[in-house]
Amino acid sequence: MTSSPAAAHLTASRFLQRWLDADEQRQPLLDEMSRLSLSPAIFAQILQKEMLSGASLNKAMRRLRNLVICTLIKRDLEDKADLNEVVTTISEFADFVVHQHLQELHTELSAIYGVPIGEDSGIEQEMIVLGMGKLGGYELNVSSDIDLIFCYAEDGETHISNENQRCLSNHEYFSRLGKKLIAAIAEITEDGFSFRVDMALRPNGNSGPLVASFGMIEEYFMIQGREWERYAWVKARAMTGKADDIATLDKIIRPFVYRRYLDYGSIDSLRSMHAQIRAEVVRQETKHPERSNNVKLGRGGIREVEFLAQVFQLIRGGRDASLRDRSTRNTLNTLASKGILDPHIVERLLESYTFLRNLEHRLQYLDDAQTHTFPVQSEDQQRIAQMMRCADVPELLAQLQPHRAFVAEQFDAIFKDKANSDNEAEQDLLAANLANNENEENLAAQLTKAGFTDATSAARRLIATWQSPKMQTLSEASRSKLIALVNSALGLIARQDNNHLVCWNRLLDFMEAIARRSAYLALLTEYPHALARVVRMMGASEWAAIFLTRHPILLDELLDESSLHQRPDWLAFQRDLQQQLAQHTGDTERQMEALRELHHAMQFRLLAQDLEGQLSVEHLADELSQLADLIVTATIQAAWETIASRHRPVPRFAVIAYGKLGGKELGYASDLDVIFLYDDDDQDAPGNYAKLAQRFITWMTSHTPAGILFDIDIALRPDGASGLLVSSVNSFARYQEKSAWLWEHQALTRARYCAGDAEIGQRFEQIRGQVLRQERDAHKLAQEILSMRKKMHDAHINRSDLFDLKHDAGGMIDIEFIVQNLVLRYAHQYPQLTANIGNIALLKLSGELGLIDAELADRTSTAYRWFRKLQHSIRLQGEDRARIAHDKIENEAAATVSLWQALFAEQA
Template identity: 70%
Template sequence: MRRLRNLVIAALIRRDLGGQADLDEVVTTMTAFGDFAVQRVLAAVSADMSAQHGTPIGEDSGEEQELIVLGMGKLGGGELNVSSDIDLIFVYHEDGETRTTSPEQRPMSNHEFFVRTGKKLIAALAEITEDGFTFRVDMALRPNGNSGPLAASFGMVEEYLIVQGREWERYAWVKARALTGKPADIAVLEKIIRPFVYRRYLDYGSIDAIRNMHAQIRAEVTRQETRHPERSHNVKLGRGGIREIEFLAQVFQLIRGGRDAGLRDRSTRKTLHALAERQLLKPETVDELLHAYTFLRNLEHRLQYLDDAQTHTLPANDADRLTVARMMGCDDTAALLAALEEQRNLVARHFDEIFSDRKGDAKDEETKVEAELHVVLSSTDSEESIAHYLGNLGFDEPAEAARRMVSTWRSPRLQTLPEASRNKLVALVNASLPIIAKVADKHAVTLGRLLDFLEAIARRAAYLALLTEYPHALERVIRMIAASNWAAMYLTRHPLLLDELLDDRTLKATPDWTAFGREVRQRLEESPGDTERQMDVLREMHHAQLIRLLAQDLVGDLSVEKLADHLSALADTLVAETIHAIWMTFPNRHRDEPRFAVIAYGKLGGKELGYASDLDVIFLYDDDHPDAPALYARLAQRFITWMTAHTPAGILFDVDIALRPDGASGLLVSTVASFEKYQTTSAWLWEHQALTRARYCAGDADIGSRFETIRENVLRQPRESNTLKREVLAMRAKLREAHPSKSADFDLKHDAGGMIDIEFIVQYMVLRHAAQYPQLTGDIGNIALLKLFGELGLIDAELAVKTGDAYRTFRKMQHQSRLQGIEQARVGIDKVKDEITAVTLLYVQVFA
C-alpha cells in the first residue's frame, strides 16, 4: 500500500506539473486512493481480529457487526490533498460480544473488538517503514476528542451529539462520509447525524458561531506567524485562505441545509455551484471564489510536492520559494506573491461581506440609548421614561406605545427566555423605534404589530440572529407590517419567510414560473416517500413566492391585475407539481403520467386570485383502464389532503369542489365524456354561468384541450333571451338575499352596483351572444370582455369602458382592504359614487 501510494503521488505530480491534470483529478484521485486504502487495510485487520476473537454480534439484533470508518474533512468531502492527514472516526451499530467458533478464539466485547481493530488500522496506515507511510491518521474529531474512546456505538454517538455536541462539531460533521459498513447501518447513522448538523429551521445563529470559530483560528495563525515570521503566508488558515472559502460555503449549508437537501453535498466546490444555482451568492462571486480556491489548492499541493509534508505555508528559503513559483507558472517569487495577494484579498472581501460583525458599527450614542432602554424595560416602573423617549422620536401615541412595550417585556413568554435572547430582543426593539418613526404613518399600531411578531419568534434564536445580522431585513419587515396588517400576520405565522427579505435580487425579480415549476419538482424529488416533508416543501415554496409578490405589491410595482395573474400562475404551478408528486407515490400506477386534469373555476378560473383565495376546482379523467376510476378518485382525494392539511408550515390552499357535476352528491372525479353529457343535458344555468370563468389548470393537456372544446360548445348554445334573463336575475336575487346590506357603507362585492352585478352582466352577455360571436368564449377576464361587448355594439361602448374601470377600482379597493386584514371590503358610498352609477346604468340597460 505504501509503494502504491508513492506511485500514485509521483504520477499525480508528473501529470499536474505537466499540465495534464487539473485540480479535480488530483483531489479526486487522492480521495479514491484514501477510500481504497482504508477499505483494503480494514478488511485485512478485521479478518485477523475475527480469526483471533470471533465475529462481533449485536446484542439486540443478533446480527453481525462491522466497523464503520467515517472520513471527515477533505477526505469526507472528496477533496483530499496529496500529502494530507486523513481525519477518521470509528463507529459501530450495536454493543454486544463476539461469537467464537473454536476454543483458540478469545471472546471479547464488541467495543473492545472495534477499538483494537481501529488501533491496528491506524498503525497499518500511519507507521513509517522503509517505503514511507500510507496516510497519517488524525482521530481528534471523534466524540470527546482525544480523551474519548477510539470507537463509539451509534447510541454513544447520538447521546454525545445531543448532549455535548458543539457548534464547531456541526461544521466538522458536515463532511462525514462512511467509507465502510453495511448500507442499512450507514442509513441509520445518517439519521442520527443529520438533525445535529442540519436544523429544520433556517439557522442564522451559525453565522456568529462560525465567525467566532474563524476569529480563534486567525488569532492562532497570527500568533504563530509572529513567533515564526518564516512561516508566513499560510494559504489554508491565513486571511483570504482556503478555510475562509470553506467557511463561506459551509455557513450556507448550516443555515439552509435542513430545508434544502441540495445544499448537503460534502464538496466545497459543488456547494459553491449550488449556491449560485439558488442565487444565494451571485454567479460572478462564485466564479471568483472557485478561481481563488483552485489557485490556493494548486499552490498548497506544490508546497507539499517539495518534501511530501503536510504544510500550508510558503517555504522559508528563497530557492524553494522560487521552485514553488515556477511550479505555479510564475517567473519569480515576487510574481507569485503578487498573484497570491490578489486572490487572498478577493476571498477576504467576500468573506467579510458575509461575516462582518454588523453589530459592531453602531454609533456610541445609539449604543448608549440601547443600554438606557435596557434598564428602562427591565424596570417595573418604566412607562413614563419610555413614553418620553418615544415622544422625542416623534411617535403619534407615545404613552400607548410605551404601555405596549412594557406589557410585552413583562410577558411570561419573554421573561422565561435565556438572557442572551432577551438582550438581543431588546436591542432589536431599540433599533426598530427610529425606523418606525421614519416609515410608519401610525407609529403605535406598527409597533404593536412588530411586538406581536417578535414575541412569536422570540424562542427561535436563529430568527433573532437573522434580524441582528441583517439590519436591512429588519427595516424591510417594519415597512411591510406598517403597510399591511395582513402582511404582519402572515410573517408572524411564517417567520421562515424572513430569509426571503435579505436579497433584493430575488425579492424584486419578475417571477419565472416555468423555472419555478422545475425547482418545485426538484425539491419534491429530494424527499421521496416523505409525504410530510413534501407537503412542507410545497408550502414553504408557496410562502416564499407569496412574500416576494407581496413585497413588490406593497411598493407599487404590481397592478392588481398583474398581481392576480402571478398568483394564479403560482397556484397553477403548485397544483401541477402536486398532482405529479402524488401520482409518483402510487406503486400500482398503470402509466407514467396520469390521464387526469384539474379544471379551475371562480377566481382561479378567471385568473383573479388573491393572497388568501380558495381554489374552486373539478377533476376530469380519460382512461379506459379498469383501475382508473378508483385510482383517480384516490388521486383527487390525496390532492385535496395535500392542499388543505395543516402541517408545521401551515396549509397550502383551501379547496372547494362544489362545482363538480351534481354538486355534493356527485362523484369526486368525472370522465370527460360524462362531464360533457352532464353539461349538455343536465347542468343548471348557474353552472353554465360558472363555466364562463372556467379553464384548464393542470394535468393532462389533451384533457384540458377537450375541456376547452366542451366549454366553448356549451357557452355557444343558442338561448332564448327572456328565459335566460329571468333565470340569471333569479340567481342574482338569491345571492343578494344571502348577503343583505347591514351597513351604511358600500359592500364592494355584494351590494347593488358592485362587483357581482358586473360579473352577472358579463356572464349573461356571454351566454346570450356567444352563439353569434364565438370570440366571447375566450377566458380573457371581465374587463376585457366588457370592452369587447362595446366594440361589437352589444352594449354602449363608453359605458362598457366605465364599468370596466369601476370593476378595476373595486378590485383595487377590495385588495387594499384585504391587505389590512379586512375580509368584507366596505367603503363610503361617496368614494365610489361614479362607479356605482355606471354599473347600475349598465345593469338596467342589459336586464331591462
C-alpha cells in the same frame, strides 16, 4: 524569466528530486506513470506488482504512495493535471490505502478472535471508517494527514469457531483493529509512511475511546455534541462498511448536523470558531513572524472559503438535501445555481480557492511536508514562485494579494459582526428602561426622541409585551438580541409616513411570535436589511404582517433583494416542486410541508413586489393563479402515488377551475372552486379517482406546521352537494347540456382546465364552448339572471354608510353578471365571447362588437379595474369586507348602473 514546466518539476521540488536521485530506475517509471491519470485500478496493479516481488503490504503501500505523490507533482507542474485531478486522486488513494489495510488486518484478527457479531441482529459486524475534513469531500492535500473516525453498528462479541480462538467484545475487537490500522498506515519506516493519521475528531477527542458504536455516537450527539463538531461532521464520509449500516449511521448524523429549520445561528457559531482559529494564528505569527503567510488559516485563506460554503450548508442543509455535499467546490456551485450566492462572486471565489490550493500544494511539494505557511528561506520562496510560474517572489505575492483580499471581503460580508456599536448607548438605555417596570415615562421619552408619534401608547405596548410570560422565560442571550432588534426598529418605524403605532404593534406581535426561535433572531441580527424590509411590510399591510407572523420561515426570502424584484421563473419553480416531492417520496407529511413551504415562499415574493408597487392587481392575479395551477398539478401527481390500488401510472384525471381561479383573478387568501373529471373505462377508475379527489382535498386543506395550502370549494360539481365527487367527462357533458341550471352556465363562463390530463382539458373546453354557444331566449335569460342577482343582493344586505365594492348595486357582482349575460346571450353569434379572457377584456370586446355602447363598456371596464384595486388594498389591511366611502367610487358605480339599466331595464 518564467521557468519552463520541465525545469519547474525537476528543480523546484526537493522531495521529487530526492526520490529520483535515490534510484536511477525511477525516472523512466515516473515518465511512464505521468502520462496517465491515476485511478484505483492502477493503484491495485502497481501494489500487486510490488507484493509479487516479495514486499509486504506495508512496504509495498509506502512505495506506491511515494510514486503516486511524485506522479501528481510531475503532472501538476507540467499542467497535465488540474486541481480537481490532484485532490481527487490523492483522496481516492487514501480510500484505497484504508480499504487494503483494513481488509488484511480484519482477516488476521478474525482468525485469532473470531468474527464480531451484533447482539441484536445476529449478523457479522464491520468497522466503518469515516473520512473527515478534506478527505470526506474528496479534496485532500497531497501531503495532508487524514482525519478518521472509527465506528461500528452494534455491540456484541466475536463468534469463535475453534478452541484456538479467543472471544472478545465487539468494542475490544474493533479497538484492536483500529490501532493496527493506524500503525499500518502511519508508522514511519525506511520507506516512509502511507498517510499521517489524526483521530482527534472522534467523540470526546483524544480522550475518548478509539472506536464507538452507533449507540455511543447517538448519545454523544444528544448530550455532548458541540457546535464546532456539527461543522466537522458535515464532511463525514463512510469509506468502508455495509450499505445498510452506512444508511443507519447517516440517519444518526443528519439531525445533529442539519437542523430542520433555517439555522442562522450558525453564522455566529462559525464566526466564533473562526475568531478562535485566527487568534491562534496571530499568536503563532507574533511568536514566529517569519511564519506570517499562512494560505490556509490566514486572512483571506482557504479556511475562509470553506467557511463561506459550509455556513450555508448548516443554515439550509436541513431543508435542502442538495446542500449536503461534502465538497467545498460543489457546494459553492450549488449556492450559485440556487441564487443563494451571486454566480459571479462564486466564480471568483472558486478562482481564488483554486489559486490558494495550488499554492498550498506547492508549499507541500517542496519537502513533502504538511505545511500551509510560506517558507522562511529566500531560496525556498523562489522555488515556490518557480512552481507557481512566477519570475520571482514579488510577482507571486502580487498575484496572491488580490485573491486573499477578495476572499476576506466576501467572508466579512457574511461573518462580520452586525452589532451596531454606534447605537450601543441607546440600546443600553432601552434595556435599562425595560428592566424597570416604572420607567414608562422614560421609555416614552426615548421613543419620542427616536421620532415616534403617540410615544406613550407605544411605550405602554412595549412594556406589556416585554413583561409577557413568553418574554420573561427567554435566555439572556435571546433577550439581548431582542432588545438590539427593537432598538434598530425604532428608527426604521419612525421614518415611515404611515401610523407609527400600527406598525409598532404589528412588529411587536411578530417579535413575540419569534422570540423563542433563536434562528430567526439571528437572521434579523445578521441581515439588518431584512429587518428594514420587515418593518416596511408591517407598516404597509395588516395581511402581510399576519402572514409573516404565522410563517416566520419566510424571513429567508428577504435576504436576496434581487430575487424580490425578479418575475417568477415558473419552469424553475416547477422543477423545484418536482425535486422536493421526489426527495421525500413515501413521506406524505414531509411532501405536504414541502408544497406549503414552496407555495408560501413564492406567494411571499409576490407580496413583497406587490407592496413595493411593482405589480398591478391584474398581473398579481395572473401570477397567483399560475402559482395555484402549479401547486394543483404537483399535488395531483404526488397524491396519486399514495393510492395503493391505482390502476395506471398516470391518472386520466383533470381538475377544472371555476370562480376566481377559473377567471385568473385569484387573491392571496382566495379559496379554489374546482370540479374533478376523469375519462377512463377501467372498472377500478371511479373508486380510485374518488380516492384521488378526496386525497387532493386533504393535501390542500390539512393544517400542518406550515399551515394550509388552500381551502377547496367543490359545490359547483354536477348536482352540487348531492352529486358525486368526481364525474366522467361524458356524464359531465350530458349534465351540462340537459340538467344544469342557468347559474351553472353562468359559472361556466369563468371556468377553465387547470391541471391533470391535457386531453380531458381539451374535451372540457369543447363541452364548455358548446354549452355557452347554445342559442337562448334573451328575455328568459335576463329574467333568470335578475332573479339570481336579487337572491345574492338579499343575502348580502349592506346596512353601513359605505359602498360595498362587491355586492352593492353598481359594484363588481353587477359587472360580472353583465358579462355573463352578454356571453350567454350572444355567444351563438359571436363564438369569440367564449374565450376565457377576463371580464375587462370581454366588456371591451362586447363594445367593439356593438353589443353594448362602446364608451359605456370602456367606462365599466375601468370601473371594474378600479374596484379590484380598491378591494385589494382594503384586503391587504386585513378587512374581510371591501367597503369604501361613496364619493370614492361615485362615477364608476354610475357607469355600471347605466350599463345594467341599458341591458336589463326592459326586463325589470
